[in-house]
Structures are given as C-alpha cells and as structure tokens.
C-alpha cells in the first residue's frame with residue numbers, strides 16, 4: 001500500500017495529540033473531532049483498511065481493547081460511545097491506513113449520514 005500521513009504520525013514526523021501507544025498501536029485525537037471525545041486507534045503496521053485484516057491475527061481484538069480502555073480513561077465508558085471503521089470511498093474512508101474511530105461524550109444519532 002502507499003504510505004499515508006498516519007505513517008508519518010507513527011514515526012513522529014507529523015505531530016499528534018497522543019493518548020496511548022504500545023508496540024503495535026497508537027491512539028491520538030482526531031484533527032476534526034465529531035464529538036467531545038474523538039480518538040483514532042491505529043495499528044503501527046501499514047494495513048490499508050479493515051478488509052485486509054487476517055482472521056485470527058488478534059489485531060482487531062487489540063484495537064478494540066485499546067479503544068475500550070481509552071473510553072474508560074476519558075470517562076465516557078459509562079454513558080456509551082461509538083467505534084467506527086470506515087472502509088473505502090462509499091464507507092467514507094479518507095486515510096488509507098486502518099483506523100478505529102472512538103467517538104463519545106455526546107448523544108450520537110443513528111443512522112449515520
């Protein structure tokens with residue numbers, strides 16, 4: 001896959017408001033927040049989108065576990081939050097590096113636009 005700006009964020013070449021990091025994942029605040037809390041959880045590995053995730057790899061388990069822990073740390077877990085993964089053009093994906101949106105801190109509506 002072609003490198004995206006998220007690779008530069010992972011390498012620290014583009015600054016971000018980091019909230020979590022481990023060997024395989026990074027989480028940082030979205031530049032265009034859709035709620036009081038809007039954080040992106042990304043794998044450090046260059047994976048283009050959710051369709052590229054290998055079953056049994058444990059990658060999504062970890063991404064979701066990280067998002068759940070951040071929701072607790074941000075104090076939004078009790079009231080609820082939303083995890084979103086956009087895939088491709090119709091899915092609204094604008095950065096071709098797999099990422100989970102963690103959005104919360106307000107009442108979210110459904111269905112999405």
Ligand code: DGP
Nearest residue numbers: 016028029030031032086092093094095
């Ligand atoms: P998506 O549309 O699902 O591909 O989400 C990409 C998100 O990435 C979008 O909500 C805005 C965010 N974003 C794009 N560029 C940057 C950046 O340079 N820094 C940060 N923190 N977020 C970015």
